Amino acid sequence: MGYEDGACRALDVLVVGAHPDDAEIGMGATIALLTAQGKRVGICDVTKAALSTNGDVHTRMREAAEAAARLGVHVRENLDLPDRGLDAQNTEHVRALVHVIRAWRPQVVCAPVARDRHPDHVACAQLVAHAVFDAALMRIETGHAPWTVARHYAYFMHELGTPTVLCDVSDVYEKKSHALRAYASQFDASFRGAVATRLNEGFVERIAHRDAWLGASIRCAYAEGFVLHTPLVLQTL
Template sequence: MNVPDQPLDLLVVSPHPDDAEISVGGTILQCREQEMRVGVLELTNGEPTPRGTPGRRVKETAAATEVLDLTWRGNLQLPNRRLEHDLDARHRLAGLFRLLRPKIILAPYWEDVHPDHVAASSLVDAARFWSKLSRSDIPGEPFWPKKVYYFWSIHLRIHPKPAFVRDISPFIDRKMEAIRCYESQMIEGRPTEHPTLLDDIRDRARYWGWTIGRPYGEPFASREEIGITDFRHLV
């Protein structure tokens, strides 16, 4: 797997192709506009699904990557629908953290009805710790990603209170464009009358924007305290 020649500012760890676009597509676009180096790591290829194929998912992911203008994207090729937080997966993910050296990691929230999302969340937490260990057989130099924030999945019906909500209002249309790239998952075989799945995703972003007095937003949780140096950052 090719890795960028400079450390990433932000790495989104996504259980499947399309999870990053659905949950944090606006944040990715905003960070890229701010010239941050942003990567997405899928843990699985997302297949099988009713209308997808591995080859088709690769093409859809490439199209979404172009819309998002990502610095880097990779896939760990762990088993879809059978994703487990085991020692081999932890070792491989920790090695990538050392190679990519992201300052911030975005990971799935630790409670979810999809077992792959739950496994992915605990896997990120453990691999983050392993990444810093000295005297280990993990390739690369020890590294500790400074922050991990957690994003919601569309599978959750009742959301916990977020630590913060990011205003993504200027990027909502491009976020939806990136999501529409996954035609086999988002459009084909789904009801066409309002509200569609795409309507639902956009409406959730509208709700989170409403909570902070903005048109659209994306929520995040944190297990750790968040420090600030200027109250103007909260306005």
């Protein structure tokens, strides 16, 4: 389902990733938790990861669709911006994401943290920050009404920073593992013709260790960590 069909309702949560599989690595279990709670969650991948060592674009798209189905995601879009060419200073790149935010009107937007070994994850973080800001500006016209995002979270990819929010995902953690296994071209060393990379040499297990370590800090089996970029509005401490 696309956002141009005019029949879609607003999303509760929009998760943006640089590549198909980023959303699952960073917060796949939280997505599963949200959809199990009846929330409408969408994923927007901004590139098709055309430069990945393993798997071609067609395979990546098929895997992404399967992973989204396993997590109960309502919609998954791909902006097809250039892999290793994301640029937050490029107005067309920012406008493409502004269009998605305004079309789906999410209360919450999630994106990678801006500190990561992969430059595309950093660029994606910057792109989302610009788009969240611009989406609210009345005089930027994209064919949709301006939209103000209530909460903007960052999720962790290859680096682990200090989370300001932890989500207990113990009850749904298997759904994250199941979704990640949909990306056989990336994480399965026995995938046809696969070249050994850091992704298919125990990466999924390391992500589970990371999430277990975060969980241990709040005495649960698994947690995913976030940094909240917008003020948390409370009526009391």
